[in-house]
Amino acid sequence: MPSLNAGEPLPALRRRVATIEAHGAGRGAAGAFSSEAGTGSPQKMRPLKDNESEFRSRWNEIRSRTLALGISGLDHALGGGLALGALHEIAPATPFDFGAAASFALALLARALAYNGREILWIAPEAAEFETGHLYGPGLELLGLPMARLIGLAAPHERDAAWAMEEALRCRALAAVVGEFARGSSLDLIMLRRLSLAAGEGGGLGLLLRHCACALPSPVVTRCDIAAAPGARDPFGGLGRPALVLSLVRNRHGPTGRWLLSWDHHEHVFASPPLSLDLAAAASDRLPRAAVRAGAG
Numbered sequence: 702m703p704s705l706n707a708g709e710p711l712p713a714l715r716r717r718v719a720t721i722e723a724h725g726a727g728r729g730a731a732g733a734f735s736s737e738a739g740t741g742s743p744q745k746m747r748p749l750k751d752n753e754s755e756f757r758s759r760w761n762e763i764r765s766r767t768l769a770l771g772i773s774g775l776d777h778a779l780g781g782g783l784a785l786g787a788l789h790e791i792a793p794a795t796p797f798d799f800g801a802a803a804s805f806a807l808a809l810l811a812r813a814l815a816y817n818g819r820e821i822l823w824i825a826p827e828a829a830e831f832e833t834g835h836l837y838g839p840g841l842e843l844l845g846l847p848m849a850r851l852i853g854l855a856a857p858h859e860r861d862a863a864w865a866m867e868e869a870l871r872c873r874a875l876a877a878v879v880g881e882f883a884r885g886s887s888l889d890l891i892m893l894r895r896l897s898l899a900a901g902e903g904g905g906l907g908l909l910l911r912h913c914a915c916a917l918p919s920p921v922v923t924r925c926d927i928a929a930a931p932g933a934r935d936p937f938g939g940l941g942r943p944a945l946v947l948s949l950v951r952n953r954h955g956p957t958g959r960w961l962l963s964w965d966h967h968e969h970v971f972a973s974p975p976l977s978l979d980l981a982a983a984a985s986d987r988l989p990r991a992a993v994r995a996g997a998g
Contacts, residue, residue: 766785767780767782768785768812768816770812778957779949779955785904785905786901786902787900787906788900788908789906790911790925790951791909791927792911792912792914794928794946797929798929802910803881804943810846810851810908811846812970813876814876815845815969819874819876821850821851821875821877821879822852823836823854824862824866824869825855826855826882828859829912830855845966859888860887862881862882862887863880863887863888866880866899866907867895867896869903872903876905877905878905878908880907882911883912888909893919893920897921909921922953922954923951926950927945928946929946930945942965944961946959946961960973
């Protein structure tokens with residue numbers, strides 16, 4: 702039985718689970734033990750059941766390091782949710798969708814705050830604040846992100862913001878760290894790798910919020926393009942829940958895809974809104990179901 706490594710990617714761990722389950726289902730009395738280090742010596746044999754229990758405990762530990770979004774299809778594609786201790790990238794699908802991308806990042810922060818209750822750090826260069834403005838306190842409260850738990854840091858330059866983000870990601874007292882970058886000139890591949898390693902050391906949620914999408918290679922675990930979507934009206938005809946389209950264009954733990962999401966600011970959860978289009982009417986020349994069943998009988 703090979704050694705177990707809690708840092709393995711989730712697909713590799715899933716294959717190990719399948720191998721153990723298949724081995725456990727087909728082994729008999731002679732196969733009830735496995736040898737270590739490739740030897741058949743009885744002194745180094747131990748029950749496969751011990752290996753299986755140890756592996757499952759490691760597997761559960763890995764799954765606990767994810768932030769579930771509450772959407773079954775999306776969480777399944779992400780391997781249980783957004784990986785904690787990792788770096789994720791969020792970008793607007795078009796320059797006009799940055800508000801939706803920032804709202805999605807803030808909703809993730811609210812989920813992370815509810816998950817472990819630690820503080821949130823938002824880092825933004827001064828140039829980014831001039832272009833998009835500051836965070837609005839009453840709006841954050843309604844979103845589920847109290848200002849008392851949010852720390853804002855304004856950096857004079859993007860290279861300073863990248864350095865501050867690297868140092869903050871190593872801090873285990875923070876639930877999540879967001880770095881907002883308008884140009885991303887300082888985010889070369891070396892800096893992105895440093896940020897990814899720092900997120901792994903701290904164990905929190907690392908979010909890289911760009912003002913425009915970037916197609917360059919990156920060590921991030923996921924990359925999401927966010928576009929605004931029309932939301933459904935409330936029962937009184939007013940504004941309903943905000944909606945967006947999430948395009949998962951990079952996913953190291955599973956497949957990519959697109960999802961239509963809305964945010965419930967009362968429950969602080971994501972939801973999949975129903976389709977706004979009505980179903981097509983039945984064909985007028987089709988026989989009734991009762992007549993079809995009678996003819997078949």
